[in-house]
Amino acid sequence: MRFGLKQWLGAGLAALVLGLTAPVIAADTSSAQEQAARQQAQPGNNSPVWRDVRGGDNPYQTTQVRGVETAVLVQTEGETWRQLRNRVVTVYGGWLLVLMALVIGAFYYWKGPIKLHEQPTGRKLLRFAYWERTVHWGAAISFVLLAITGVIIMFGKHVLLPIIGYTLFSLIAQLSKLVHNFVGPVFAVCTVLMFLTYVKDNLPKAHDLQWLAKGGGLLSGSHVPSGRFNAGEKAWFWMGVTGLGVVVSITGFVLNFPNFEQGRELMQQANVIHAIAALLFVTMSLGHIYMGTVGVEGAYDSMRTGYVDEIWAKEHHEYWYRDAVAGDNKSGGGAANPAAASAMKEGWKQ
């Protein structure tokens, strides 16, 4: 991984510098000379030769076969990639997913879903506008497809293959690869839209610290007020959707489009980063999906229909509720939207 950092950081600069490097290559001393000199100083030390064998970027190292890196005789980074992927990422990543599922299962068994403390009023507030829901479900559906197909490609060999056999598993893996490759770019677009749509209400506020200090009242069951999004949701937005979303998108593009003649080393690094980021992403998403479906009563409906009960808003996002009722434009959703205001009025009539 000798040129790794340079490749990643200098990707944009490379095109500019390309014109300047041509004379530099011509001035390169031959490794044969270097090897001869090395034999005088350190007989038996053949490192100049081996550097060429592995690197293939010496202009005097040639081959008739056209293609990317065909002049490389032996590439040793592949073994590093193999060990990282097979022994570290697959093993620890797999157990991380299992552990997260167990933790969520235990939490559900122990605490159960978080229910409303008061009776729903029937008065509804608009929490997510049509566009917000569209973007969310676009990202969510593509994410779930990518997560499932990615997990099959990574762990299927160890989990599915022994059960369903080679032929069927190959068919599923083939389908997974195609879905993963074609849905990937859709998810990248959705990630950008998610960021633009939701960034405003995810900016950190002072009361987020309180929420974090109390753990959101998740374990104690106490009431912790929050804005339109609580600190947990904000953490998911910044670390998951934005941070990991961008990382998996960029590395995904490197892997998805080998027609840009990128070398193996770059793809190996992209693959490892992609796998680690994606596993963390899926692990975090399990928490988000749990809270958004069975974990919190009424949470799923808010994203499904866009509306939440007034009591739900009060109990889960009190600051947002107050702003919404006051018709304050500062927080998204709620009364920020004319439709919401009218819906609220209708609610009050009932």
Add this chain to the structure above:
Amino acid sequence: MARMKFLCDAERCIECNGCVTACKNEHEVPWGVNRRRVVTLNDGLPGEKSISVACMHCSDAPCMAVCPVDCFYKTSEGVVLHDKDLCIGCGYCFYACPFGAPQFPQDGAFGLRGKMDKCTFCAGGPEQDQSAAEFKKYGRNRLSEGKLPACAEMCSTKALLGGDADVIADIYRTRVLKRGKGSEVWGWGTAYGKPEKGATPPAGAKS
């Protein structure tokens, strides 16, 4: 049972690319696929050396270890083969391989990879020996006809040796002793430096 290996004598290779041509002709490989290539070090300089390289049929094959559908298998002669019916064209074997052996014919826009193709040591694939289906997917199965790989057989200077490891190592040793130089067996440390793994085809590997 013999353990099949390739050995390229860099003192003898004259970069004629006869092995590359022989391979293409023998197996009628698709356009853009090169199962074998010749790399020249210090081209045009003193100390020029050429080495013919293809799949080395490693003892502990990295391609085999990383394949997500486990489509590789190893014959009793140590030849690493794969099942194109199972291959999904992910490219992982190509990332892992030290020798750049796995090749992917393009199967659509944006460099979408088709089924992997690589040197079979002229041993075909999981299909019936010498069948039309086997030839179409993997090329000729010369081993089943009692012949050695076409590239090595065709080599004009006998630089490229392919066959029973003990026999080719003996030939090479004799050469090194006579000429008193050039004892480097290119790629052998990388390919055969680890203990043998996956020597028998996994059950059900042949679909």
